Amino acid sequence: MTSVISISGLVKSFGTARALDGLDLDVAAGEVHGFLGPNGSGKSTTIRVLLGLLRADAGSVRLFDGDPWRDAVGLHRRLAYVPGDVTLWPGMSGGEAIDLLGRLQGGLDPARRAELLERFELDPRKKARTYSKGNRQKVALVAALASDAELFVLDEPTSGLDPLKEAAFQEEVRALRAQGRTVLLSSHILAEAENLCDRVSIIRRGRTVQSGSLTELRHLTRTAMTVETARPVPGLAELPGVHGLRSDAGRMRFDVDTDALDAVVGCLAGAGVRSLTSTPPTLEELFLRHYGDAEAEGAGPAAGAGGVPAPAARS
Amino acid sequence: MSGGPSVAGTGTLIRAALRRDRWRLPLWIAGGAALVATQSVSSQALYDSPQDLAAYEASVGSNAASIALAGPPVGLDTVAGAVAFEISSFVILVAALMAMFTTGRHTRGDEEAGRTELLRATRVGRHAPLLAAVAVSALACAAMVPAVAAAGVGTGLPAGGSFLLGASVGAGALVFTGITAVVAQVTASARAVYGMVGGALGIAFVLRAVGDVEGSWVSWTSPIGWAQATHPWSDDRWSPILLCLLVTVGLLAAAGALLDRRDLGSGLLAARPGRASAPPSLASSLGLAVRLHRGALLGWAVALGLLGLVYGGLAGSVETLFADNPEARAFLPDSGSLVDAYLATTLSINALLAGAYAVSAVLRARAEESVGRAEPVLATATSRAAWLAGHGVVALAGASLVLLVAGAAIGAVRAVDTGDGGEFSRLLSASTAYLPAVWVLAGAAVALFGLLPRSASALAWGAVAYVAVVTMFAASLDWPGWVDDASPLAWTPLAPVEEWSAGALAGLTALAGLLLAAGVTGFRRRDLVPG
Ligand SMILES: Nc1ncnc2c1ncn2[C@@H]1O[C@H](COP(=O)(O)OP(=O)(O)OP(=O)(O)O)[C@@H](O)[C@H]1O
Ligand SMILES: [Mg+2]
Numbered sequence: 001m002t003s004v005i006s007i008s009g010l011v012k013s014f015g016t017a018r019a020l021d022g023l024d025l026d027v028a029a030g031e032v033h034g035f036l037g038p039n040g041s042g043k044s045t046t047i048r049v050l051l052g053l054l055r056a057d058a059g060s061v062r063l064f065d066g067d068p069w070r071d072a073v074g075l076h077r078r079l080a081y082v083p084g085d086v087t088l089w090p091g092m093s094g095g096e097a098i099d100l101l102g103r104l105q106g107g108l109d110p111a112r113r114a115e116l117l118e119r120f121e122l123d124p125r126k127k128a129r130t131y132s133k134g135n136r137q138k139v140a141l142v143a144a145l146a147s148d149a150e151l152f153v154l155d156e157p158t159s160g161l162d163p164l165k166e167a168a169f170q171e172e173v174r175a176l177r178a179q180g181r182t183v184l185l186s187s188h189i190l191a192e193a194e195n196l197c198d199r200v201s202i203i204r205r206g207r208t209v210q211s212g213s214l215t216e217l218r219h220l221t222r223t224a225m226t227v228e229t230a231r232p233v234p235g236l237a238e239l240p241g242v243h244g245l246r247s248d249a250g251r252m253r254f255d256v257d258t259d260a261l262d263a264v265v266g267c268l269a270g271a272g273v274r275s276l277t278s279t280p281p282t283l284e285e286l287f288l289r290h291y292g293d294a295e296a297e298g299a300g301p302a303a304g305a306g307g308v309p310a311p312a313a314r315s
Numbered sequence: 316m317s318g319g320p321s322v323a324g325t326g327t328l329i330r331a332a333l334r335r336d337r338w339r340l341p342l343w344i345a346g347g348a349a350l351v352a353t354q355s356v357s358s359q360a361l362y363d364s365p366q367d368l369a370a371y372e373a374s375v376g377s378n379a380a381s382i383a384l385a386g387p388p389v390g391l392d393t394v395a396g397a398v399a400f401e402i403s404s405f406v407i408l409v410a411a412l413m414a415m416f417t418t419g420r421h422t423r424g425d426e427e428a429g430r431t432e433l434l435r436a437t438r439v440g441r442h443a444p445l446l447a448a449v450a451v452s453a454l455a456c457a458a459m460v461p462a463v464a465a466a467g468v469g470t471g472l473p474a475g476g477s478f479l480l481g482a483s484v485g486a487g488a489l490v491f492t493g494i495t496a497v498v499a500q501v502t503a504s505a506r507a508v509y510g511m512v513g514g515a516l517g518i519a520f521v522l523r524a525v526g527d528v529e530g531s532w533v534s535w536t537s538p539i540g541w542a543q544a545t546h547p548w549s550d551d552r553w554s555p556i557l558l559c560l561l562v563t564v565g566l567l568a569a570a571g572a573l574l575d576r577r578d579l580g581s582g583l584l585a586a587r588p589g590r591a592s593a594p595p596s597l598a599s600s601l602g603l604a605v606r607l608h609r610g611a612l613l614g615w616a617v618a619l620g621l622l623g624l625v626y627g628g629l630a631g632s633v634e635t636l637f638a639d640n641p642e643a644r645a646f647l648p649d650s651g652s653l654v655d656a657y658l659a660t661t662l663s664i665n666a667l668l669a670g671a672y673a674v675s676a677v678l679r680a681r682a683e684e685s686v687g688r689a690e691p692v693l694a695t696a697t698s699r700a701a702w703l704a705g706h707g708v709v710a711l712a713g714a715s716l717v718l719l720v721a722g723a724a725i726g727a728v729r730a731v732d733t734g735d736g737g738e739f740s741r742l743l744s745a746s747t748a749y750l751p752a753v754w755v756l757a758g759a760a761v762a763l764f765g766l767l768p769r770s771a772s773a774l775a776w777g778a779v780a781y782v783a784v785v786t787m788f789a790a791s792l793d794w795p796g797w798v799d800d801a802s803p804l805a806w807t808p809l810a811p812v813e814e815w816s817a818g819a820l821a822g823l824t825a826l827a828g829l830l831l832a833a834g835v836t837g838f839r840r841r842d843l844v845p846g
Binding site for chain 2: 048051052053054055072073074076077079081083085086087088089090091092093095096097098099100101103104105106124125126127129130140153
């Protein structure tokens, strides 16, 4: 598959502070790519370099096989951008801002524009000065989604949206993917990334720490299991890939490396299983592993099993 | 403004505001004091003998043009009185602008940027931001008093009058603190606040000009008139200061009451709904720039047109100007008829104002960049050069328009007054001689924007102030030649007195072109820099 975005070893400093420190990012054509990382990790900075708004200090950045710094205008015709922090012209109405940005980008589809305004319940006649954060974000979203871009660069596009609009947004992204468009979606909202993304890249302090499909990434963490059996299971604790076994009144809880699952299930089979719950790792755990400091590195799966109730609800 | 929880946090806000303004306010104050010191040195050099002073009093004291620009013609029998006459209106203008910007920035400016909302969500009381803004502005006005007094005493003027002049400047500016506090409650955008208070300042200036020329009560309708009614170094009246203080207190009470009647973020004037879709003109970076600049440009054009009418009307009374005082003529070009000399001076003042407009328009691009509105536009198929060109074209064309409107207004009045229709085209074409100097100022602002974005605003306004000071004082002070030469107006033929010189004008135009190119190149090579 061809790459729409390929960044490697990207470095960007502001004065003495290194915002990006050898970042890699690869986005294939037609995929929805999640771009995750804590506050200040460099997501918006990466996107600005990608748009030619900032100049890279080192590393290579390719966008549609062009150089975003030198060929900015030509490349921008093929993409639409929603900034993380949307500021509009206070005296201009939302509808005017949408038309302006759409026309500058190369024109937008009036029918789509009307449909999106309805969908996001945005009043285009209001002056931007009176818009809430969510409404300013909707202006940028409508302008982007009504365009005919190949690539959509969305920097935390839903941070101000209410749950209904968030759901509408997710549907729009799925529709884009169905049409074969590419989406780079930076986000803090894990559920959103889990719902939408084919692949994710997790960055921290200006570096990529994980990248891959959700299935691939799940391999890197452990599944949490709770089992009740009729008879004790000798040797379970010694099985490779089983961690943190605790038992209490015939109930065992432990974490299993994803590639040891088969062996564990085989071992349990002869012991008369009465109940078994298994919760696959979520992005949340990946997040906690990579966001938390070095100490979380060793305790990663345990933290996931003990501290995060979300997965059971979703599996 | 009642005490208690509604003003909780005021002290913290005052400290934060003083920190934010720690460079700005000292510059304004030092600028005001420097004007007084420079005028004092210059006047003492010009009128060093009783004869010179008597000639000065006789000519200037009865001349409508200089009274309209300066103030009431009192105390002209002493050099100190002459200093007060010549400079007080300018220093009061500077101090009033300081008060307007300081009060506006910390009230409506912060509210528009959303900072007030953030603060009010903490334990900051409802009245605290307004009170803090007013307190900071009032402190700055108070600081003008010792600064101006020191400038007077330091250059050898009597202490009592120096102190009274300082107090007049501070008190006049204080009234504009109050006016800004009220206007900031009424309108929802900081830009509109500056526009309306700036308009009020202009009206106050014209009212006092009319009153002073006629010697009538009209001066007493203007806060600038009150501040000048103290007559430092002659009558030494303190009561007008009291009037200023009382009016300020009334204005602040009104601002507090208005604040109670409105919601955070809104004004008292309701925002009208806008259009549901953009007009066809809003489809390019130039269209966007025209849209963003049109209100301010219209305001400047109207203001300079009116100023041109006033200047033109005063030209007739100039015949007697400086007739007996050859040294005072150093202020004016020394050839040609006196009327033409006067007209050349007014045209260069127009050029200065047009240059100020050009700089403000170019800096609008920087404001767009620093609040993040340039980013979504530059992420579309709009090149950096095209985006900057939008603002640059409006700045250059707008400044040219403003200059020519003022020149046309002067010419029209002269044509009517003299019955010679040729005056109109003569003065309009004389005005064109000043265009290249205005373009150089615009070019300098573009170059600063491209190369030094963070300090562009301070440096570009510094350049305007420099050209203004050099134009005002160069002829009367013994500065080294390069100080004068660094101003583009120094290379401009002073039409209609001096001949239109193609060489100098082509040189200035080429310089403007180079500066523009440097700015565009710099902008294309640098990062986008937030505020
Ligand atoms: N123009 C700038 N000048 C100086 N430092 C900057 C600039 N832009 C970003 N930074 C710094 O670079 C780092 C990365 O910032 P960036 O905005 O890319 O983070 P982010 O991942 O988008 O964070 P968030 O999730 O909060 O949006 C931060 O430490 C930030 O303070
Ligand atoms: Mg960000």
